[in-house]
Amino acid sequence: xxxxxxxxxxxxxxxxxxxxxxxxxxxxxxxxxxxxxxxxxxxxxxxxxxxxxxxxxxxxxxxxxxxxxxxxxxxxxxxxxxxxxxxxxxxxxxxxxxxxxxxxxxxxxxxxxxxxxxxxxxxxxxxxxxxxxxxxxxxxxxxxxxxxxxxxxxxxxxx
Amino acid sequence: xxxxxxxxxxxxxxxxxxxxxxxxxxxxxxxxxxxxxxxxxxxxxxxxxxxxxxxxxxxxxxxxxxxxxxxxxxxxxxxxxxxxxxxxxxxxxxxxxxxxxxxxxxxxxxxxxxxxxxxxxxxxxxxxxxxxxxxxxxxxxxxxxxxxxxxxxxxxxxxxxxxxxxxxxxxxxxxxxxxxxxxxxxxxxxxxxxxxxxxxxxxxxxxxxxxxxxxxxxxxxxxxxxxxxxxxxxxxxxxxxxxxxxxxxxxxxxxxxxxxxxxxxxxxxxxxxxxxxxxxxxxxxxxxxxxxxxxxxxxxxxxxxxxxxxxxxxxxxxxxxxxxxxxxxxxxxxxxxx
Numbered sequence: 001x002x003x004x005x006x007x008x009x010x011x012x013x014x015x016x017x018x019x020x021x022x023x024x025x026x027x028x029x030x031x032x033x034x035x036x037x038x039x040x041x042x043x044x045x046x047x048x049x050x051x052x053x054x055x056x057x058x059x060x061x062x063x064x065x066x067x068x069x070x071x072x073x074x075x076x077x078x079x080x081x082x083x084x085x086x087x088x089x090x091x092x093x094x095x096x097x098x099x100x101x102x103x104x105x106x107x108x109x110x111x112x113x114x115x116x117x118x119x120x121x122x123x124x125x126x127x128x129x130x131x132x133x134x135x136x137x138x139x140x141x142x143x144x145x146x147x148x149x150x151x152x153x154x155x156x157x158x159x
Numbered sequence: 160x161x162x163x164x165x166x167x168x169x170x171x172x173x174x175x176x177x178x179x180x181x182x183x184x185x186x187x188x189x190x191x192x193x194x195x196x197x198x199x200x201x202x203x204x205x206x207x208x209x210x211x212x213x214x215x216x217x218x219x220x221x222x223x224x225x226x227x228x229x230x231x232x233x234x235x236x237x238x239x240x241x242x243x244x245x246x247x248x249x250x251x252x253x254x255x256x257x258x259x260x261x262x263x264x265x266x267x268x269x270x271x272x273x274x275x276x277x278x279x280x281x282x283x284x285x286x287x288x289x290x291x292x293x294x295x296x297x298x299x300x301x302x303x304x305x306x307x308x309x310x311x312x313x314x315x316x317x318x319x320x321x322x323x324x325x326x327x328x329x330x331x332x333x334x335x336x337x338x339x340x341x342x343x344x345x346x347x348x349x350x351x352x353x354x355x356x357x358x359x360x361x362x363x364x365x366x367x368x369x370x371x372x373x374x375x376x377x378x379x380x381x382x383x384x385x386x387x388x389x390x391x392x393x394x395x396x397x398x399x400x401x402x403x404x405x406x407x408x409x410x411x412x413x414x415x416x417x418x419x420x421x422x423x424x425x426x427x428x429x430x431x432x433x434x435x436x437x438x439x440x441x442x443x444x445x446x447x448x449x450x451x452x453x454x455x456x457x458x459x460x461x462x463x464x465x466x467x468x469x470x471x472x473x474x475x476x477x478x479x480x481x482x483x484x485x486x487x488x489x490x491x492x493x494x495x496x497x
Contacts, residue, residue, distance in 0.1 A: 059459075063459075107458055110454075111454070114450045114451060114454060117450060118450055118451070151451050151454055151455065152451075152455055154451035155449075155451040155452045155454065155455040158449065158452075159449050159450065159451040159452065
């Protein structure tokens with residue numbers, strides 16, 4: 001299996017997992033509300049499904065990816081993990097998100113200028129820091145998931 | 160009659176070093192002088208605020224004139240110019256010293272045109288509130304209230320002008336193995352309020368969602384020279400928020416009203432309503448972070464800040480069934496963690 005196939009398989013599996021998780025959450029919420037004599041309509045259940053997916057896409061997928069990648073990079077000292085393999089996964093995952101949550105776009109809109117300031121700041125920077133900051137600075141439009149990923153790694157790397 | 164189980168010893172007010180990378184310790188003091196000046200400050204070993212830095216040594220002292228204008232002196236010294244005893248309160252940070260034991264402490268501070276030379280004489284016995292209430296917390300968080308209320312005399316120098324001062328103050332000592340964060344409450348208010356013969360030293364805030372909204376509060380209530388009550392069943396809630404006096408881009412607000420409410424029947428019960436008359440000190444606690452650390456902290460933690468407010472109070476509480484009622488002026492600290 002080549003890298004592209006592995007990435008596609010991982011994304012398809014993540015889609016199944018997210019669907020199962022959001023339906024599990026919505027069903028649990030429905031049972032909780034039912035005990036309080038509140039009934040959800042089918043349309044409300046779909047809305048809650050969407051809220052769960054938005055929370056996952058806005059606050060978890062890039063974040064957990066960044067933390068695991070940081071640990072793998074630290075252990076294996078392989079920059080490809082944080083420069084290419086995981087960011088490419090996030091790009092492809094994001095391309096299937098429709099639409100991108102507004103909150104996520106808002107929270108990541110300033111990352112390009114932060115990266116430019118980091119690159120221009122005095123002081124020695126490691127190759128990995130320069131690479132992550134350059135990746136952000138080169139985005140004509142911020143890719144929110146990849147941007148969050150880069151930003152969290154830069155923070156963990158002391159920037 | 161005192162309810163204290165164990166008296167404070169000199170060792171309690173000494174340094175409590177531990178190997179944790181986040182260790183910090185401070186010796187705090189304040190005083191309200193009869194001429195309207197107020198001082199409040201700390202001698203620091205380690206940083207109590209993120210990012211952790213166990214090796215830093217500094218003083219942070221605020222001098223307020225009667226109008227509430229603040230001179231903040233924060234100065235760091237190399238470790239070799241600082242020391243603290245592990246036997247008693249004997250702390251040296253550069254030319255500044257904090258020494259003594261109950262019932263008397265001496266504080267000397269001199270930085271440029273500002274300084275003081277003060278003696279703190281205990282008016283109320285000391286206590287260790289957490290040990291009295293929650294002994295299991297003591298390995299992680301120390302709080303010794305050595306002087307819940309003290310008579311303070313000496314000299315205060317402001318902009319090179321030295322004046323004789325006298326008034327009342329407070330001294331405590333905290334330590335922990337990690338910088339202060341939102342572990343217990345999003346917002347913690349701390350103050351000591353002297354009402355007639357009563358001294359109330361309190362730390363309280365609303366509970367955290369992740370901890371089931373259980374309020375967090377500690378109060379030490381003394382009458383004349385004795386501790387009458389220590390209680391953990393209270394909270395403080397800020398409301399009527401404003402951003403007045405703060406840079407707009409920070410998006411930080413603070414309350415105009417603070418309600419301290421205690422519900423420990425037969426121990427401490429009732430309310431003190433505070434109205435903020437002036438926000439006199441503000442620190443953006445992320446200002447020292449690098450850009451991406453700041454982004455991450457703001458996005459996933461919040462906008463932590465530190466405030467000190469001048470306030471009026473309207474107290475109506477009972478301590479061991481005795482009414483404590485009064486109105487007046489006071490001040491408090493607000494640790495906003497998120």
